[in-house]
Amino acid sequence: MRCPRCGGVVHLRIPQSLEKTSAYLAAAAVLYVPANVLPVMHSSSVLVQQDDTILSGVVYLFRSGSWPLGLLVFVASVMVPLLKILSLGVLVCMSARRSRAHPLARIRLYRVVDFIGRWSLLDIYAVTMLVALVRMGALASVQPRPGALAFAAVVVLTLLAAQSFDPRAIWDAVDAGDPRP
Amino acid sequence: MNEAAPAPVPLTPVIGGQRLPSVIWLVPVIAAAVGLWLVVHTWLEQGPTIRIRFASAEGIEAGKTKIRYKEVEIGNVNAIAISPDRKSVVVTAQLSKDASDLLTRDSKFFVVRPRISGGTVSGLSTLLSGAYIAIEPGSTGEASKDFIGLEVPLVVTGGAPGREFVLHAQELGSLDYGTPVFYRRVNVGQVTRYSIQPDGQGIEIGVFIDAPYDRFVTTNTHFWHASGVDISIDANGLRVSTESVASIVEGGIAFQDLPDLPPAQEPAPAASSFMLYADRAQALRLPDRHRQPFSMYFPESLRGLSIGAPVDFRGIVIGEVKSLGVEYGKGFSRIRFPVEVDVYPDRLWSRSRDGGPAGPDSEAQSRTIIDQLVAHGMRGQLRAASLLTGQLYIALDFFPDAVAASVDWSRTPPIVPTLAGGLGEIQDTVGRIAKKIDRIPVERLSEELSQALMSLDAMLKGSQALIGQVDSRVAPQATRTLAEAEKTLKEANAVLTERAPIEKNVQEALKQVAQSARALELLADYLERHPESLIRGKPEDPR
Numbered sequence: 194m195r196c197p198r199c200g201g202v203v204h205l206r207i208p209q210s211l212e213k214t215s216a217y218l219a220a221a222a223v224l225y226v227p228a229n230v231l232p233v234m235h236s237s238s239v240l241v242q243q244d245d246t247i248l249s250g251v252v253y254l255f256r257s258g259s260w261p262l263g264l265l266v267f268v269a270s271v272m273v274p275l276l277k278i279l280s281l282g283v284l285v286c287m288s289a290r291r292s293r294a295h296p297l298a299r300i301r302l303y304r305v306v307d308f309i310g311r312w313s314l315l316d317i318y319a320v321t322m323l324v325a326l327v328r329m330g331a332l333a334s335v336q337p338r339p340g341a342l343a344f345a346a347v348v349v350l351t352l353l354a355a356q357s358f359d360p361r362a363i364w365d366a367v368d369a370g371d372p373r374p
Numbered sequence: 375m376n377e378a379a380p381a382p383v384p385l386t387p388v389i390g391g392q393r394l395p396s397v398i399w400l401v402p403v404i405a406a407a408v409g410l411w412l413v414v415h416t417w418l419e420q421g422p423t424i425r426i427r428f429a430s431a432e433g434i435e436a437g438k439t440k441i442r443y444k445e446v447e448i449g450n451v452n453a454i455a456i457s458p459d460r461k462s463v464v465v466t467a468q469l470s471k472d473a474s475d476l477l478t479r480d481s482k483f484f485v486v487r488p489r490i491s492g493g494t495v496s497g498l499s500t501l502l503s504g505a506y507i508a509i510e511p512g513s514t515g516e517a518s519k520d521f522i523g524l525e526v527p528l529v530v531t532g533g534a535p536g537r538e539f540v541l542h543a544q545e546l547g548s549l550d551y552g553t554p555v556f557y558r559r560v561n562v563g564q565v566t567r568y569s570i571q572p573d574g575q576g577i578e579i580g581v582f583i584d585a586p587y588d589r590f591v592t593t594n595t596h597f598w599h600a601s602g603v604d605i606s607i608d609a610n611g612l613r614v615s616t617e618s619v620a621s622i623v624e625g626g627i628a629f630q631d632l633p634d635l636p637p638a639q640e641p642a643p644a645a646s647s648f649m650l651y652a653d654r655a656q657a658l659r660l661p662d663r664h665r666q667p668f669s670m671y672f673p674e675s676l677r678g679l680s681i682g683a684p685v686d687f688r689g690i691v692i693g694e695v696k697s698l699g700v701e702y703g704k705g706f707s708r709i710r711f712p713v714e715v716d717v718y719p720d721r722l723w724s725r726s727r728d729g730g731p732a733g734p735d736s737e738a739q740s741r742t743i744i745d746q747l748v749a750h751g752m753r754g755q756l757r758a759a760s761l762l763t764g765q766l767y768i769a770l771d772f773f774p775d776a777v778a779a780s781v782d783w784s785r786t787p788p789i790v791p792t793l794a795g796g797l798g799e800i801q802d803t804v805g806r807i808a809k810k811i812d813r814i815p816v817e818r819l820s821e822e823l824s825q826a827l828m829s830l831d832a833m834l835k836g837s838q839a840l841i842g843q844v845d846s847r848v849a850p851q852a853t854r855t856l857a858e859a860e861k862t863l864k865e866a867n868a869v870l871t872e873r874a875p876i877e878k879n880v881q882e883a884l885k886q887v888a889q890s891a892r893a894l895e896l897l898a899d900y901l902e903r904h905p906e907s908l909i910r911g912k913p914e915d916p917r
Contacts, residue, residue: 209398220406226413343412350401
């Protein structure tokens with residue numbers, strides 16, 4: 194089917210939606226491990242040199258008393274990507290099995306995931322800013338570590354997964370299996 | 375639903391979409407590969423985990439203390455635990471991959487605790503960042519993961535070329551591990567170890583001199599403490615001398631060849647021993663090869679004379695006081711105080727003026743010289759080094775007028791004759807004067823004095839009367855006499871000024887004298903030319 198005006202190909206559904214989504218999700222899930230295990234940032238000053246993972250940063254924030262901030266970072270950087278991968282996985286699975294259970298809840302879940310996903314890049318933003326700004330030679334410097342790359346890849350892949358998931362698939366199953374009267 | 379819906383159209387994209395799965399599944403495959411690579415890479419980067427046993431974990435913190443080799447961080451302390459036998463602590467450390475070949479069975483670990491070290495940036499960072507664990511890699515190839523840490527820091531040479539020497543000193547002073555060693559103010563080495571000698575009679579210090587400077591350490595070399603600042607005021611003004619700012623803070627050792635000796639023979643062999651002198655002046659003094667003890671008996675008190683006081687020969691220190699003693703005669707009738715001194719005759723002979731052999735060859739010759747010196751009047755004398763502190767020193771000086779004396783070689787040590795002098799002599803003299811003053815009968819003298827004064831008074835009165843007589847009787851007559859004398863003188867003047875008879879006669883007489891002189895001159899002239907005329911008479915005029 195082509196667009197009568199521009200001639201571009203038009204699809205009724207996002208093509209290969211479930212396949213793409215599950216591929217992206219698989220990649221994100223694989224990279225989620227190094228993103229949390231490997232250090233994202235290396236900071237060195239005259240006194241201290243240390244590598245920080247996201248979790249060690251959260252632990253530091255909790256220990257130093259600013260637990261609201263620690264909670265925020267934990268939720269945005271650790272929980273959200275994980276929940277995103279899990280919920281998208283659930284959505285994909287159910288759609289693949291043409292499940293007809295709770296379509297309304299599933300579409301809401303999808304909307305939340307789509308909305309919340311982009312905020313996870315906050316960490317990468319913070320690391321990028323630090324690397325760019327803290328350049329005081331021998332006194333202090335911050336360098337990115339491979340974990341940051343993995344973390345950014347996780348976030349981007351979950352965004353792509355959310356985008357490639359076609360929510361209409363939820364209703365397709367409902368329509369196909371049990372056409373409404 | 376039936377208005378012209380073309381059925382075959384959707385089929386076409388489905389066929390096109392069939393190729394997609396293979397492409398999209400590349401994404402998780404790549405992600406997995408990247409993820410795996412990251413994990414594997416990190417895992418490979420991780421080096422061995424080692425356990426080091428220390429007596430105490432002072433300054434070591436889990437997660438913070440680093441392990442360094444040549445100031446490069448090669449690991450991190452993970453955990454500190456107390457050993458099962460509770461006698462030591464076990465430090466578990468994670469090293470980086472490339473450090474694994476440093477870990478052999480004889481590798482040594484020790485804690486470098488913060489100290490002001492050389493004032494360098496690395497030293498400063500050590501000071502601020504706390505202790506770290508340093509490693510001196512071993513040489514055997516056998517790998518190991520359990521080590522026993524050293525309790526004293528080792529200076530890491532890491533197989534650097536150079537040689538170690540041993541210094542002997544009385545005290546450690548401000549030296550420490552890593553204290554720099556200077557050669558002509560260049561840092562050429564460091565202190566690697568120190569220990570008290572087994573007999574407790576001094577300190578043994580190991581210094582490592584880096585190549586190529588180690589060849590400057592010869593058998594002639596003397597080492598000295600270069601710690602601190604040496605401020606001296608002399609005829610040239612104020613002089614401040616120090617090796618480097620760092621050595622002010624943490625001390626240092628300097629070395630140099632003796633300047634007076636012929637320059638360096640071959641370099642000293644490794645691990646050879648040297649004395650560590652207290653300062654440069656002491657180190658570079660010519661060695662005293664020969665020591666000659668003497669004893670002296672001084673007539674005055676020895677208060678102010680301390681052991682170690684210099685024996686001075688006209689300004690040159692040639693020895694020092696070794697001991698002060700007491701000697702009783704029979705029945706305590708006589709108490710003497712022998713002063714034993716050590717004299718280094720080399721310090722005298724080396725300045726021998728005629729450039730002959732630098733000193734006597736034999737003991738006998740040395741005795742003869744000392745005998746001669748004493749025969750010429752050399753005596754020992756106590757002199758005050760400072761009137762303020764009352765410190766005394768022994769001066770050897772020549773007193774040609776002194777009572778003849780000689781060295782008593784029969785005693786051990788030989789006795790050198792002395793003279794009372796210096797402060798003691800002044801004291802004696804003052805004492806004698808005071809005694810004489812004491813003997814003067816002041817009361818009788820004052821009586822006599824008052825009588826004398828009275829008679830003087832009477833005499834003055836008498837003379838006053840006499841003067842009065844002179845005034846009234848003698849004066850007019852004298853005036854008259856003076857007037858007459860004046861008149862006589864005037865007449866005499868007139869006679870002299872008339873110029874006439876006497877002067878004229880004198881002038882004529884002088885003229886005649888001149889004429890006769892001329893005639894004599896002619897005669898002498900003639901006689902000179904014709905001496906024969908004295909015998910033969912004047913020859914006839916040829917005309």
